[in-house]
Amino acid sequence: MVYDEENILLMTPGPVPFHPRVYQAMSRVVFHHRTPEYRKTFGECVSMMKEVMQTKNDVFIFTGSGTAAMDAAIANCISPGDKVLNLIDGKFSERWAEITETFGAKPIRLDVEWGKAVKPEMVSDALEKEPDIKFVTMCHNETSTAVLNPVQEIAEITSEQGKILLVDGITSVGGDYVYPDKWGIDILVAGSQKCLGCPPGLGMIMVGPRAWDVINKREKIPSYYVNLPAYKKSFEKSSEPPYTSAISLIYGLHEALTMILEEGYENRVRRHRLMAEAVRRGMEALGLQLLAEKGCESNTITALKYPEGIDDGAFRKGMQKHGTLVAGGQAHLRGKIFRVAHMNIIAEREILLVLALTGLVLRELGFECESEAGVSAAQEVFLKNLK
Structure with missing residues (x-):
């Protein structure tokens, strides 16, 4: 054979494998994206994504992978020269540090042996040594090592100390418990091709109020395409993204999210x-x-x-x-x-x-x-x- x-x-x-219902949904005729019909579908995707992410905060969906969502998080929040504590226990948590450096911030690495989790006390110690750290990045579920990090406990520490926490939830959202509002996660990113059960090509980002406070104080966001204030303005005005969507992927995502909510x-x-x-x-x-x-x-x-x-x-x-x-x-x-x-x-x-x-x-x-x-x-x- x-x-x-x-x-x-x-x-x-x-x-990952996805259900035939998702394939079937994606086979629909591509409709124009500036129409009431498409706005309804897109708006429902955002609403369902909030349910799956267990949040009442803003959620945005754009064409791009989970890495694009990570890039958007750094581009919108972090300014050149900002100190960022990067919790690194694998390849994808290390990616946060690489993106941080790309945008001119100062990554402060907290490296953990691959296969082990980041311990909350390590984070407390690092923040005590560098009190002017403004942001902390981490992976909830480190895909390269199959380690689940204690994000709830770490979020308690960052919240108490007034640090903005950016979390990669790309292989946990839709498959494991993630409660960003309850735990105090400020930015949470996801991707379509993992637990959400859709083909690659869509990135999702949740933005909490403390993150918005930082974003709104910036004079200029160094990105045209993943400019979160532009996405917020467009969605609040007409329930659509500012730029052309990957329409067939949105159809697939709509069905995939529907199935997730059907399962419970x-x-x-x-x-x-x-x-x-x-x-x-x-x-x-x-x-x-x-x-x-x-x-x-x-x-x-x-x-x-x-x-x-x-x-x-x-x-x-x-x-x-x-x-x-x-x-x-x-x-x-x-x-x-x-x-x-x-x-x-x-x-x-x-x-x-x-x-x-x-x-x-x-x-x-x-x-x-x-x-x-x-x-x-x-x-x-x-x-x-x-x-």
């Missing part, structure tokens, strides 16, 4: 957490070790260390030969780990399949394991959930 893009299973952290916020988060637990127990039963430290594991992606003697390229090619794509490691973790995503519509069927194939491919490559042990361990997790 030969697998191709038509029938291969994506267990990668974006793009609590149900969706519980399902993602159940799938994560099944993957972790199943992979451990196969003899694999998690990269993430215990107690800080992501609920939307799992990173596994390769056993000694297992080659990254051979393993992932073996998985692909059997019809499943998993992701490799990044930066200095390249060749040392592989990553399995369990986002959006991934459920029991896909989890049991990827565990069975992982056991099969490991044995094909000479690793001694009980290939059925992974499936059995995951089944126990699922059966326990029925009780």
